[in-house]
Amino acid sequence: MKTAIRYYTRSGNTKKLADAISGAVGVPALTVAEPLTERVDILFLGCSYYAFDVDEAVKAFVSQNKANIGRLVLFGTSAMMKSVYKPMKKVADLNGVELEKEDFHCRGSFGPAHKGRPNADDCKKCAEFAVKALER
Numbered sequence: 634m635k636t637a638i639r640y641y642t643r644s645g646n647t648k649k650l651a652d653a654i655s656g657a658v659g660v661p662a663l664t665v666a667e668p669l670t671e672r673v674d675i676l677f678l679g680c681s682y683y684a685f686d687v688d689e690a691v692k693a694f695v696s697q698n699k700a701n702i703g704r705l706v707l708f709g710t711s712a713m714m715k716s717v718y719k720p721m722k723k724v725a726d727l728n729g730v731e732l733e734k735e736d737f738h739c740r741g742s743f744g745p746a747h748k749g750r751p752n753a754d755d756c757k758k759c760a761e762f763a764v765k766a767l768e769r
């Protein structure tokens with residue numbers, strides 16, 4: 634099964650999860666600045682909330698790489714949201730991309746809030762989530 638990891642981060646929180654997934658599934662974690670060079674069965678895509686939405690760079694990545702995305706599996710961090718599923722479902726539908734219903738989401742540090750998150754436990758849980766997603 635071909636797998637890839639892409640993420641968008643502003644302060645490094647989502648990169649921590651991407652690196653944890655990379656360690657668990659054995660493919661490099663790259664930013665959304667790196668297009669997919671071949672079709673993958675599963676794309677793990679990481680992003681966070683900024684002003685109640687995901688960044689335009691994430692939306693553009695899906696649009697520009699849709700032909701190479703088999704199934705999209707989301708992971709992300711935020712200060713107070715539960716999931717990036719809702720805004721990303723719109724993006725997936727717009728581009729005809731299959732989106733896994735279950736995603737991984739945890740707190741990410743934001744100013745004085747949630748210092749140290751994602752922490753080692755978040756990263757472990759995210760890695761376990763990714764391994765299970767490969768089995769589905």
Ligand SMILES: Cc1cc2nc3c(=O)[nH]c(=O)nc-3n(C[C@H](O)[C@H](O)[C@H](O)COP(=O)(O)O)c2cc1C
Nearest residue numbers: 642643644645646647683684685711712713714741
């Ligand atoms: C400009 C800005 C806007 C944000 N807006 C939200 C928001 O609307 N909802 C939320 O839960 N977190 C919000 N956050 C917190 C980020 O989602 C959180 O810090 C996240 O972990 C950042 O991930 P990153 O370091 O990978 O960019 C915001 C952070 C910034 C810098």
